[in-house]
Amino acid sequence: MKDIHLFVPTFDVDTCLEAIGHTLRKGWTGLGDQTVAFEHAFCAQFGLPHAHFLNSASGGLHLAVNILKAEHGWEDGDEIITTPLTFVSTNHAIVYENLVPVFADVDSYLCLDPASVEARIGPRTRAVMFVGLGGNTGQWPAIVELCRRRGLKLILDAAHMAGSLCGGRNPALSADVTVYSFQAVKNLPTGDSGMICFMDPAHDDRARRLAWLGIDKDTYTRSVAPGTYKWQYEVNEVGFKYHGNSIMAAVGLSQLPALSADNARRRRIAELYSRHLEGADGIGIVPTAPDCLSSRHLFQVEIDQREDVIVRLNAARIFPGVHYRDNTEYAVYRHAAGTCPNARRLSRRILSLPLHLRLDDDDVERVATTLREIVATPAVVRPH
Numbered sequence: 277m278k279d280i281h282l283f284v285p286t287f288d289v290d291t292c293l294e295a296i297g298h299t300l301r302k303g304w305t306g307l308g309d310q311t312v313a314f315e316h317a318f319c320a321q322f323g324l325p326h327a328h329f330l331n332s333a334s335g336g337l338h339l340a341v342n343i344l345k346a347e348h349g350w351e352d353g354d355e356i357i358t359t360p361l362t363f364v365s366t367n368h369a370i371v372y373e374n375l376v377p378v379f380a381d382v383d384s385y386l387c388l389d390p391a392s393v394e395a396r397i398g399p400r401t402r403a404v405m406f407v408g409l410g411g412n413t414g415q416w417p418a419i420v421e422l423c424r425r426r427g428l429k430l431i432l433d434a435a436h437m438a439g440s441l442c443g444g445r446n447p448a449l450s451a452d453v454t455v456y457s458f459q460a461v462k463n464l465p466t467g468d469s470g471m472i473c474f475m476d477p478a479h480d481d482r483a484r485r486l487a488w489l490g491i492d493k494d495t496y497t498r499s500v501a502p503g504t505y506k507w508q509y510e511v512n513e514v515g516f517k518y519h520g521n522s523i524m525a526a527v528g529l530s531q532l533p534a535l536s537a538d539n540a541r542r543r544r545i546a547e548l549y550s551r552h553l554e555g556a557d558g559i560g561i562v563p564t565a566p567d568c569l570s571s572r573h574l575f576q577v578e579i580d581q582r583e584d585v586i587v588r589l590n591a592a593r594i595f596p597g598v599h600y601r602d603n604t605e606y607a608v609y610r611h612a613a614g615t616c617p618n619a620r621r622l623s624r625r626i627l628s629l630p631l632h633l634r635l636d637d638d639d640v641e642r643v644a645t646t647l648r649e650i651v652a653t654p655a656v657v658r659p660h
């Protein structure tokens with residue numbers, strides 16, 4: 277019986293190797309023509325005004341918070357409302373900048389619940405950090421409306437959302453800044469990289485400087501500019517080493533044309549799972565918002581006795597995942613434990629089923645059938 281893993285990225289290997297070979301032969305593997313080309317292609321495909329290629333989304337989220345804080349004069353101790361159901365880099369980005377993550381609860385889509393967000397707004401609230409979990413846009417329009425009404429900035433952690441639409445439109449167009457991840461198992465996999473997309477051109481400019489340690493001219497611009505003073509750059513503020521490189525960009529550029537078809541296949545897999553699991557007692561399917569065309573990074577179900585189910589799936593050579601543990605269960609965020617009961621309850625019950633492009637329809641049926649059988653049969657009683 278073959279193993280069925282949660283995520284297995286698929287690369288257009290020949291195209292990627294050709295593109296990487298081109299950068300190696302050229303002898304320019306850093307920030308350069310490939311990173312610039314990827315930014316342009318990404319903006320064109322996603323309808324975005326700006327995109328800056330980075331070495332990770334974690335760095336991008338930090339940069340987003342850093343720039344908004346500086347540009348809007350936020351002070352240490354000011355607050356950003358965020359979700360506990362995410363990868364920790366979402367919330368670490370807030371802490372890096374001496375701001376306070378205030379956790380709001382999630383809805384049935386596993387995304388921030390606007391009512392809970394509104395209840396958490398206080399005099400020091402400056403922004404909302406929204407995560408489109410698994411590609412879901414949840415109640416995004418209500419979050420956008422709330423932020424506009426209450427004068428809050430809106431950061432979109434779109435690590436899972438490459439290709440997601442809300443009401444037929446890229447949700448990034450309603451955020452102040454959006455950060456995508458192209459980490460190894462994301463919908464647009466590279467090895468490790470990300471993209472930061474500000475709406476404001478001045479913020480995009482600043483992101484480019486700060487992602488390159490605060491240096492006002494990147495090495496590539498200097499190399500193609502005329503004149504003898506190319507080495508003479510200025511450093512006006514302390515930045516970070518967050519920019520992306522041409523090898524990762526070459527992979528991203530090679531993968532980008534297939535993203536729409538890849539996401540369509542992911543949605544087809546999700547439909548098959550839904551069909552096979554429909555009506556199964558004890559298995560709840562995490563819904564997709566009605567106005568969302570999801571990138572389908574994840575297909576999540578809700579079950580009882582999850583740990584036991586995982587052990588039994590593993591015995592059947594099926595290896596699901598969990599996205600995510602309620603962040604307030606981690607030592608660093610435990611001060612907020614108990615503040616988000618939905619997230620706490622759901623984080624103990626959710627399970628992400630294998631979802632990637634190497635699954636055929638029979639694999640999907642095997643996962644769904646095995647899960648149904650396991651959930652339908654009482655858990656094995658283990659001796660104490």
Ligand SMILES: Cc1ncc(COP(=O)(O)O)c(C=O)c1O
Pocket residue numbers: 331332333334335362363365366407433435436456457458459468469470
């Ligand atoms: C929701 C979310 N945000 C941020 C990140 C960070 O992405 P990266 O690995 O590109 O830093 C991830 C990665 O898993 C993620 O799932």
